[in-house]
Every structure is written in C-alpha cells, then in structure tokens.
Amino acid sequence: MTEEVKRVYAFGKDAQGNNVTEGNTSMKAVLGGKGANLAEMANIGLPVPPGFTISCQTCMEYANAGNVWPEGVLDTIQEYREDLEARMGKKIGEASDPLLVSVRSGAPLSMPGMMDTVLNLGLNDESIKGLIAQTENPRFAWDSYRRFIQMFSSVVMGLDSDLFENAITAMKNARGVATDTDLTAEDLQELVVEFKQIFTENVPASDYASLVSDGTVRFPQDPSVQLQLAIEAVFGSWNNPRATLYRKQNKIADDLGTAVNVQSMVFGNKGNTSATGVAFTRNPATGEKEFYGDYLVNAQGEDVVAGIRNTSPIADLKHVEGLEEAGTELEEVFVTLENHFRDMCDIEFTIEQGKLWMLQTRVGKRTAASALHIAIEMEKEGLITKKEAVMRVDPEQLDQLLHPQFDKHANYDVVAKGLNASPGAAVGEAMFSAADAVATTEAGRKCVLVRWETNPDDLAGMIAAEGILTSHGGKTSHAAVIARGMGTPCVCGAEMLKIDAEKKEAAIAGTDIVIREGDMISIDGTSGCVVLGAVELVLPELTGDLDTILEWADEFRTMGVRANADNPEDAELSRGFGAEGIGLCRTEHMFLGDRKQIIQSFILNEEPSIRQKALDELLEAQTGDFYGMFKAMDGLPVIVRLLDPPLHEFLDSPRELDVEITRMVCEGAPAADIAEKRALLSQVDAMAEVNPMLGLRGCRLAILYPELPAMQVRAIAMAAARLQKEGLHPEPEIMIPLVSVLPELETLRGEAEEVLVQVASEEGVELNIPIGTMIELPRAAVTADEIATKADFFSFGTNDLTQTAFGFSRDDVESKFVPRYLERRILPFNPFETVDPGVAMLVDIACQKGRATNPDITLGVCGEHGGDPDSVKTFHKIGLTYVSCSPYRVPLARLAAGQAALAETMGDARDK
Template identity: 65%
Template sequence: MSRDKRVYRFGTDGRGGDATEGSAEMRYILGGKGANLAEMARIGLPVPPGFTITCQTCVEYAQAGDVWPEGALEEVAAAERDLEQRYGKRLGDAADPLLVSVRSGAPFSMPGMMDTVLNLGLNDESVRGLIAQTDNPRFAWDSYRRFIQMFSDVVLGVDADLFENALTARRLLAGVRTDAELSAEDLEALVGEFKAIFSDHVSAKDHPELVVDGAVAFPADPALQLRLAIQAVFGSWMNERAILYRQRNGIPDDLGTAVNVQVMVFGNKGDTSATGVAFTRNPADGTREFYGDFLVNAQGEDVVAGIRNTEPISDLASKPGLESAGAELERYFSVLENHYRDMCDIEFTIEQGSLWMLQTRVGKRTAGAALRIAIDMVGEGLITREEAVSRIDPAQLDQLLHPQFDTAARPDVIARGLNASPGAAVGAIVFSSDDAVERAQRGEPVILVRWETNPDDLKGMVAAEGILTSHGGKTSHAAVIARGMGTPCVCGVEAFRIDAAAKEVRIAGSDLVLHEGDVISIDGATGVVAAGAVPLVSAELTGDLGTILGWADDIRLAPDAGRPAHVRVNADNPEDARLALEFGAEAIGLCRTEHMFLGERKSIIQTFILSDDDTERAGALDELLRVQTEDFASMMRTMDGRPMVIRLIDPPLHEFLDSPRELDVAIARLEAAGGDPERVRALRDRLRRIDAMSEANPMLGLRGVRLSVIFGDLPLMQVRAIAEAAARLIAEGLDPRPEIMVPLVAITEEHVQMRELIERVLREVGAERGVALDIPVGTMVELPRACLVAGSIAAHADFFCFGTNDLTQTTFGFSRDDAEAKFIPAYLHRKILAANPFETVDDAVLELVRTAVDKARAVNPGMHFGVCGEHGGDPASIVRFLNEAGVDYVSCSPYRVPQARLAAAHAVLARTRG
C-alpha cells in the first residue's frame, strides 16, 4: 500500500465484502477518526462506507495558501465515484440520492474544535428522491433544512443565529414547542427561508462560484458542495478554538486534520431510529458501566449540542423498537474494549432498527476515572501495572488536587444538574466567554453560565473556575471539554432559566433571581449548585491515586531500572516539608535560605545591610544566626534521615530593602505635613544608602556566590547556623543530612574559596560540639559558563543541582519577569518559539545540562545531579532531564510532587522500552 496515497477507503463494499485500506496504526495519516473507522470495519463491526483524505493533504493545502495539491482533487473525485459504485447510489440523484457526512479527524482527539457537515448531497431535486425512497417527507425536509443551516454556518460563515431565529419563529407560527413537532410542510417552508438567508448573507464577490443568474444561490451541485465542505474542514484546523485547544493540550500545529467522507445513516427516521454517544465505562468516575446519552428520532449533532435533553444509554436496550440494536451495541462495547484494551468512546446511529458504528476512540476521562479504570483493568488482566502507570498523564493529576465542598459546610442548594466533570468551584456568574475572560484577567474567579456551550466558548471555558449549563447531557460539548481540562462542570441544570441578554437567571420553582456578578458554588462530582461561596477543601493522596503512585514508585526506584529516578521537593519551611512528605517526596532538593529573612525578620537583615554601626551589624548577624539555626533545626527534624539541600543566600540584597520610589513618596508626604525634621533626615539617609546599592541589571549583578564573597559575614553565619542545627540534632540521636549548595557559580575558584570557608566553619563547630560534621558541598549550576567548565568545578564539588530558571534566562538572554509578560506570548503565536522555555525545557538548555553532567561525571564519578528549577515539576521536562541529560533527581514545589513521581516513572518506562 503506497504511503503517497491521498485517499483511503473504509467500510463494506455494499456486497458484504470489506473494502478497507487503513488501520488503527495509521492515525498520523488518516487521523484518529479515519484510522478507527478503518479498524472497526477491519474487525467486522458495521461501519457505513466512505473514504478518508489524509492529514498530509491538509498540510500541503494550507502551506500552498489554501490551494489543492496537484492531483488531489482528481483522487478525491475518483474516491467519490468509487463510493457511489460500492453503495449503489449517486450524490444528488433525483431518484435515490446518496448523502454523505464530511467530518474532521486529527491524529489527536480534539472534540468539537473542528468542523462537520452532515446530509451533504441534498438539493431541490434529490430531496424529492429521498421522499420517494423513504416515504417520509418530514424526515427528508428536516434533513435538507439541517444541511442548509450547517453548510451555511460551517462553510460560508453565515451567522447560525439567523437560522435559529427563523426556526424559533416557525415553531411559534406552528404553535409547537420543539423542532420534532414541526410538520413536513413547516420544514419545507423553512428550507425556502434558509435558502433566502443564505442568498442574503453570502457575498457574490467573495464566492463567484455560487452566483446563478446574477444572484447568489445555495449550491445545488453535489461535487461543488463536497469540495467546499472539505476545504472548510481543512480550514477549521487553524480556527481560533482549535489553535487554543492545541496550545492547551500540547498538540503540534503541523499535523493537519484528515477529512472523512462517509455515507450518511439517519437517526431521525422515526421512533425506531436513534443516535447517541457512549463510553464503555463511566468517564467521570471510572465505574464499569455503560455510560452515555441517546436521543430517539434525532441526528448526532443534537446529542452533543445539548439542544434536547437526552436519555441514559442504559435505557436503550429496553426502548420499544430499539431493543435488538441496543443489545447489539452492548456486545460491541465489549468487543471494542477488549480490542483496544482501554475505555472507548463510541458514536453510533440506529436507522430503523439497524445499528451503525460511526466512530470509536480511546475515551477522554477525568483523572479520577483514569486511575480507577487503569487499576480495574490490571485486576481484569487486560493490562500490566506498567501499562497502567504509563496511561496516566502526570499533568492530569492536578485535577485530583482540585478542591471539593467542605463536608462540614451546609450549602444553600438552589438547583441540581448532571455531575459532568468533578471538582468544586466558587465564582461570580458570567453569561459570556468574553466576560469570563475579562473578569478572570482582573483576578476574579468566575463561573461560566450558559444555555449550552459551543466550540467558540473555549476561551471562556479556559478562563472560568467552573462551567454550568442548563441543557445538555454528560456527553455534551461542555461536559467533554470540561473533563478534558479538569474544570468542574455541572450540565443540564433545568431549573436555570437563563436570559443571557439581560444577564440574569431565574430559578424555576422559586422567586430567586441571580444576576451577573452574583457568587455561586458548583460541585461537579454531585451536580449540586449552591448560592454564595461554599468553603472548599483539597483532596488527599489516598485510594486509587495512592495505588498508582505506589506502582510508579516501584517502577522508578526498581533495582533493574538502570539509574533510579528520585523526586525531591523545593521547601523553605517545616510546613511545606511535611506536606511534601505526605505527597511522597524523598528529600529536599532546594531550601532557599533567603525566604527565611522575610516577614517580621526583614528588619533584621535590613539592619545588617544598612547600618554603619559595627555593633548594630554584629547584633543583627547574631539574631539572624539564632533564627536561622532554629529554622534549620526544625526542618532537619522534619526531614530526619533524608537529604536536605540548603542553598546559601542568592538574591541581590536590595530585594530585602524598601522600594526607593515608595520611600521617596513617603518622605515627600512627611515633609508636606510638616513632619519631624530628624525623622525626615533619617529617612533621606536611608534612601541614599538604598540608592547606592541599586544596579543596572541586578539579576546579573551582586548576587549568588558573589554576594558571599563581598559580604563574607553572611555565608559564615549561614554555614554556622546549618552546622549548629545539625550538631544539636545529632546530640538528640537524630540523623540530620544537610547538603550545602553554593549558588550562581561561574568560575571554579569561586567554588573553591567558598568550599574552603564552609569546611573551616564545619570543622570549628564540630570541634566545639564534639561531633563529626560530614556535610556535602555542591554547586548550583545556573550559568552557561558553569556548564562548559563543569569538569573543573566537579573536581571540588560533591553534587550539582541545576537551577534551570536562571540557566534559561542566561542562555536566551531573556528576563523571565519581563519576557513572559511582554513578548513570549507573541513569539508563541508567531511560531518563533514552539513552547514557553520557562515552562518546558528548551533543547539548548537541556544540551547545556547534559554537557555539564557528562563533564562532571567523567571527573567525579561519584557525584549526584539534580534539577531544582521550575522545570523540575514539568512532566515533559522531567522525562527529558532524567533520560537525556542523565540527572538523578528532580525537585519541585510540594503540590507538583505527585506529578513528578509519575513522570519519573514514565521516564524509566521509556528508558527500559527504548
């Protein structure tokens, strides 16, 4: 089979034979949907025939400026003729027309982000043929009006509200409540209205191919309909919501989307027809049950759009006229789950009692469900523990640390809906995505309240703390996207009567009216909606999460893992250290001593920095020695028997001083108020001293080891505090294991001289206390020069820990504080950068780390290496550091320790498999 093909067939040939050319392994060519359609057909499931245009064709089309690659249109036309021959019908045929759907299908699942066109092939003649073949005028006209509405919106960009308004007006005129109650005559009239809307809102200048007799007309030629629909699906790969979704989920922009053209089967042919979306297990909590929604006499878009409230999939097999298809579907659930060895997401249609499978894929699920499903499948013998661990996305674990309603609280429950995505959220009500973004940017937590969301709401859904819809089921757009993002969501809150224009919602059965800005709380695990702010509590690392993390630890620390992958924590106080131990940290990889100078102690370090009086300075230093000794002792006691890397003071001293601008303003106000001249004089002297310490570029100035060289009393005090604390605990029979780290070393002699000072103090304290203090001394590698001379430094160091925040700054020449706010977003948008280098490690920075490790290990084979910058908590970076750079551990903030443990296991699994 040629890999240069642009079109691949799938499904039966109409005579019971299989005409499928693809398989599940071809998702980068056929997209996930096309590959899985081919796979379902290959294993014998009923799949309507069709063909898939490859992802590579989409990429070539886009790169050429929306111009079809040479020969591609001819191949599509040949596939169209082949499909007509296989199915025995022709597109647009006036007697017995073939209708097709045109759907996107990227290599990675992007639910709702790209476009679909259904019922393609209808025109004023073929609709008559459809009536003749089905003897169902209502079905035919309903299909035609749906096609015009969807095609106009998706392909030509005509405002969908224009059609919805016409539909609403027609229901009022007919005196009915729902679309399903409209007659064939009503729907035929709507077709005429919809075509008029199309003609009035499509530009003849922009679309000359649609001009007939001097006016724009809805296209009647099925070949033109198909070409325009395929182009629209190609174009949707680069729409705003799809780009945002890919950025949020780490999906590359250069993959493109495949297009699947498939024979239509109809769930809107009466009471023996239905359509639905189902999961082989519950994607919200992982329960082994058939889960999902269906609608009788409807098309698939009705289910996910939330325009009608659905029925649970468990009721399908007992529905009159649908019993056989429902039982058959349940059999296919087992077939697919056993074949894919995972929970599957399924789309299906039942046409007059016959079941057709329209899609399957490995289903998206919440973090809690992912854990439950993985553990259960290990117990069922479907997968191994290693496979179970590899299937859990480390980033997804953040969902499990989402807050929940405090069980001690008594929420004022005002409504209930469907528990669509777990976690609890509190925020101000907003009724539009734009308002959600605006308020969130001001730092205000919001709950996005909508009748139902649609793909254009993605930016508001990302900005919101939680999502609430009054319509839609557990497989609606809001539910699926919220679960994927880990955002709490409650759907189908029927008591919410939303008036988005008035920015208010009335609660059915009560006099309560909520307005924009009113605070509500939602619980996505129970479906509860409460007035006001309900107290929230965080979850604990127990149950399924504890099981998976235990398996992950077994993998990453296994004797046969090659090099074990350790996880430490960045902690500066006993509370964080205790929390980190609860989260599974093995040691402290970074204790930032300067954080111990803040709060009420800030005045002590200020006295040391600014005083001219030697006695005052000495007193301040003694007080710092006392409090630092207590701090270190407390933390070492918490970490008894575990390493604790303590970094000597790093930031410029001016960071501990008052803002000169604020001090200048205070002086001016004091003078204007006739304040005490002596007080003014003292403040001016203080301002002069602060100004004297200012630097043009303080991040590259007097900081790190340079600070210790110039202000030698500070490192002497800090080392003595560490030594005194360790000696005290040893005397108590404990096992303190501090490691002293010298920051921002660029020159070997900097480290050599600091080590001499450190070891002298350790000897002095050890002699005074009568204990042997064998404390390792290492270097924090944060500068490119240090990486290049790492072999020289390593001859005098016991360990290296890479501070990748500063290493990234100095490698790029970017100021992190400025770059992330001012130009990195633009660089990402313009593809100058593929990712924010302060979030995910850059290749060049990784190469510097690898170089340093190799050079140091060659000189000092017994050294150990860690990473303690922000990248130490990023799952993708963790795998690369452990496998490509050869470090021994990563260190991160307490709440990222669970993610790091799982990512470290992924690194070992990738290493052992590779």
C-alpha cells in the same frame, strides 16, 4: 498511484458485502484517529457506513500551498466518490434516490469539538424529492434538508448560526410548539425556503463568485460544489482559533493536519425506531465498569452533544420499544471494542429504523480519577500489564486529583443541582461570556464561566475559568468533555438556572434568587451542586487508586523525586506526597515579614555592633527554621541554598519611599523625620542595579558579605547538631548559588567548612554535611569539570539557566513577547514551562563533564522544569540523579519518572 503519494483511502464494504477497507488503526498519522478507527471497526466486522478518508498530509499540502489543491487530488477524490456511489448503489445528489454523506474532520490526536463537520451533504431542490419518495417520510426529508443548509452555512460559509436558530425559534413560537420535533413537514419546508434566503442575504457575492446566479448568491445545488467546499472548510478548520488554542493547551504539533472522512449517511431522525447517541464503555468520570452515555430518539448526532434536547441514559436503550435489538447489539459492541483496543472507548452510533451503525470510536477522554481506576481494573482483569497501566495515565491529569473539594464541615445552601460532569470544586465570580471570563482572570480574579451550553468558541473562557456551569447538556456535552480533559470542575444540565446572557444574570426557577455577574458562586463537579457564595475548599489526600499507580511507577523509575520547600509545613506535605527529600530550600523566603527589617538593618548600617545584633537575631530565627525543616524530613536529604536574590530586594521600594516623603512634606511632618527618610531613599537608590538578576546576588553577595553565609551555615549546623542529640537523623546539604568560576566555590566552601568544624567541636557532634553548587550559568555548565572538583553535588537551576542561555528575563518575557513568539511559532513552547533542547544540552554537558572529574557527584534539577512531565523525561535521558519540584507536582514527577524509565524498554504504550 503509489503508496508514497496515496492521499485517499476507502473503508467499509462493497455492494457484495466484501470488506474493501484500505487502512487500519496503526495509520492514525495518515488517516487521523477517526479514519483509522473507522477502518479498524470495518476490519473486525462491525457495522460501519462505507466511505473514504482524505489523508492528513493532503490537508497540510493544501494549507501550505495557500489553500490550493495539490495536482491530481481533486481527480482522485472524484474517483473515490464514484467508487462509494457504486458500492452504495446510488449517487450523491441523484434526483430519484440520493446518496447523502457526512464530511467530518479527524486529526491524528483527539481534538473533540475543535474542528468542523457537515452532515446530509448531497441534498438540493431536486434530490429532496427523491428522498421523500424513497423514505415516504416528508418530515424526515425536510428536516434533513434544513439541517444541511444550516450546517453548511455555518461551517462552510461562516454565517452566524443564531440567524438560523432565531428563525427556528420564531417558527416554534408561531406554531405554539415547544420543541423542534413538534414542527410538521410543512413547517420545515417553510424553514428551508427561509434558510436559503438567509444564505442569499448574508453570503457576500464578492467572496463566492461561483455561487452567483443572475446576480444573486444562491445556496449551491451542485453536489460536486457542495462536497469540495465542505472538504475545504474542514481542512481550514485545522487552523481555526479554537483548534489552534486547543493544540497549544494540549501540546499538539501544528503540522499534523486533519484527515477528512466522507461517509455515507445513516439517519437517527427517521422516527421512533431511529436514534443516535454518544457512549463510553466505562464511566469516564469514575472509571466504573458500566455502559455510560446519552442517546436521543428521532435525532441526529449533533443534537446529543449540542445539549438542545434532554437526553436519556444509554442503559435504557435496550428497553425502548423498537430499539431493543439494536440496544442489545450495542452492548455487545462495547465489549468487542474494549477487548480489541484494550482500553475504555468513546463511541458514536446511530440506529436507523432499528439497524445499528457505528460512526466512530476512539480511546475515550476521562478524568484523572477515572484514568487511574480504569488502568488498575484492566490490570486486574488481565487486559493490560502493570507497566501498561502506569503508561496509560497522563501525569498532567494528576493535577485534577489534587484540586480542592468542598470542606465537608462547611455550612452552605445548595441553590441548584446539575450533572456531576467533571470532578473538583471551584469558587469564583459568575461570568456569563468567555470574553468576560478571560478579562476577569487577567485582572487577577477567579471566576466561574456560566453558560446555557458551551460551544467550541468558548474555549478561551473555559481555560481561564476556575470552573464551568451550564444549564443544558448532558455528561457527553461539549462542556463536560472539554472540562474533563482539562481537569476543570464542571456542573452541566442545571436546568433550574434560567440564564439571560444579555443581562448577564441567571434566575433560579422556583425561587427569588438571581445570580448576577460578579456574584461569588461555588460549584462541586463531583456532586453537581451549585452554591451562591464562597464555600471553603480543602485539598484531598493522596490515597486509593492514585497511591497504587504511584507505587507501581516507583517500582520502575530510576530517578529520584524531591520537593522544593521553604518551611516545615511544605516539607511535611511533600513527604506525604512521596518526596524523597528537599531538593531546594530557598532561604530568602525565610527573610520576609518582620525579618525584613532585621536584614535591612544589616544592609544599611556600617556600625559593627548593629550588624552583629542583626546577625544574632537572624541566627536564632534561621536555626529554628532549619530545625523544623530537618525534623520534618528526618532521614532524608534537605538541600539548603544560601541567600541568592539581589540585596536590594530586602530593601524598601524607592518609589514607595518617594511617595511617603511627599506625603510627609504635605502633612508638615518634622524636618528631622523627613531628612531621615530622604537619607534612607538615598541609600536605597545607591544600591539599585540596572540588571539586578545579573548583579549583586548569589555567591557574589556571599563574597562581599561573608558574615551572611557564615551565619546561615552556623544555623544549619546548630539545627542538625540539636536533632542529632535528640536521636534523629538530619541530612542537610549546603548549596552555594550562582557560581561561575571555580575560585568562587573554593572560597565559599572553605569558609563554610571552617564554620562546620567550629560548630561540631562546640556541640560535640560529628557533622558530615555535603557542599555543592547550583549550576545556573552557561559558563558554569561548560566548565563543570573544573567546578566538580570542589562540589559534592550539582543542582541545576534551570529557571536562571534558561534566562541566561536565551538572554530572556523570566519576569518580563512571559507577559510581553513570549506569547507572540508562540503565536507566530517562533518558539514551539514556553521554555520556562518545558525545558528547551538547548538548555537541556547545557545540562547534559555539565553532567558529563562533572562526572568526568568527580564520578561520585550527585546531579539534580530544582527549577520549575522538575515538575513538568516532558522535562522530567528529558532529565531521565540525561541521567540525572533526581528532579525536585513544588510539593503538589511531586506525584506528577513520580509518575513521569516511572514512565520515562519504562519508555526505554517498552515504548510509550499510551494510545492517544
């Protein structure tokens, strides 16, 4: 078979101890992350159970053909199976000495817990006898067989795992024991019989004719059937709902596929000299250089992450009798892997009767705080460069560090404690199912998902919730790993909580406290505290490791970062986060509250004296607004956008007026009052537009009502003049919105310049205030060479540019058809979150044309895309002067801009 069509790759050693591995860590696109790293560990001499990997491309060929195997692949898999059997000196399903294998998924990018695994494959009613004879351990053998039937039934056949868990619980209750490990070999043998009967009763014969014998569906005894069905199930899990949702959440492409790793089993459940565990070479929550993780004696790997037994810390392993040597070797492996991969590694291992085996390694998921600390410490240790340190941190993760924390001055009582699994604090209503969490969030209320332990099917609820609370599971449980990856606060293993999911409540042991659905609770994922009631939250400061990484990023970035802010408080906050100015001050946000009545009186009255009075009041208010903004950003540019929204947004709602008139009539209000309200309704109705976003707004509003922009320009100039006289250095800039043709800009610029000259003369100061425009219409983008002749700067309003380029209404599509477009893959992502290539092309065209006629023009973007890391990288390639975003996304934009600059010279050094 040629390399171009090679679909299966071996890893591990042969029977003589020679390494026969065919892959390495650079082949993740082919072998998946797990398969590539298994190959790499084998190549560097670590103890890896032998096996083979079926490529990611085979998965996609199989799926794209309607779950039909590509020609010859099953034969190739059979060849590699026989090769593995030769290397191990035993055969899968052999009656005298069976080889058992695991069948695991492994995507090119890490997707922990999202896809499926089958362990102990190869056991049947005959090979169980050989396993008992070889191990002289009947309990171990029957335990392995019942696990295989349970996992195969759930993963491959889709049966409800509770059917089997309920049977185990009934058996423990009947025997009067507390844990699975207390069940005897005879008990487990009985469970095997019961599990096979559950299989027969619940698998539909019509769907699995190949499993029907004598008219009855039977658990498959043929190892070849077991293996093929398991591989097909793992391939199928690439498109299961939780994996699809995870890819969407983490912007992972749908066409990558998953590899399948078929690997000889090693057993951590062979007694007290056997164990299994999950570990990290550094603390994934804090980044401290310590061996971190959990292990269980006499268990299999799924037991650790499932949270069904209480684990022990990995640091204790080398002190356990019978495990000392393996524990010491494991710590040496930690160092080997971290030095080899030059990053914090996530490790899965098994110890079989004292012998250490490495089952997996990957670059470990970590919190934002941990990512920063690890990057900085590894730079200090000389493992990585400063540039690599900057590239290692995911900008999206920085949101975690800006999450609220409990106010240290707040008074509250801690009712339970668990493990501090993912930092940050959350407050919300207690919800006991993923579906209820989603429904609560969709209803506009915040919630905390409370579960005994989460599983992959809970992902939608975990995404919806403000925080996650579980009563079981350790720091490497499903809840902990997923929460850390999403930046969601999480408290795990709060064993005082006795959860009754059916009743939707949780009793706290030793107290009379019961948390019921809808009760407000607070959790602190940094300390592990659980509080009944709402605790006041505060935001952390930008200090420490985050400040260091951002300073390093600033050394490399070439694109500026400004903030979108509409008041002095947000301006000061932005400056604290490192913003280099205000890229967008939306003045319409200053016309809310009591001021709405002032602007409304201007709109609805034709009487010049009333209009002038309204303008005078607005001038005073706006001058104060701008004074505060310019003072907060002293010495830095502040772009003020003149009024932009449709005029009717400042008016009362016609529907509410109609309701009010009806109420007045019913209550017998004076006829004159009713007539006045009806006249107002008539005026408001007369100003309604069919499509207001394409109607009377922006520069059109300014041309029809020149008094409004004149008032705003005067307020800007007066505030700047006042600050100049106080010895400060205000740097305001004026932006004219929604320009589509050059004469619009020429007209309004001329009028603005007249006002600036007047104020400068009146105040006795010099005012050099740039005037530019917002490019948010396709016509403006493609005629930017004309518009640039009268503009000192362009600020791209990519929100509206996306609307007008697509013909989408942003206020409607995100709740209507865009989710369906994403689901059906008509759109690869939401274009209002990440800039679309077509919209980016319009920006690029406008930049090139603008610079052609005005080489000194400043080019920025002020839409929401300015805070999206992927969009920031696009804007860097286009060559924008700066991006502007909301205050809390300024750190993300700074880091993304630094990474964009570095990527041009060194490539993306982050190992995903």
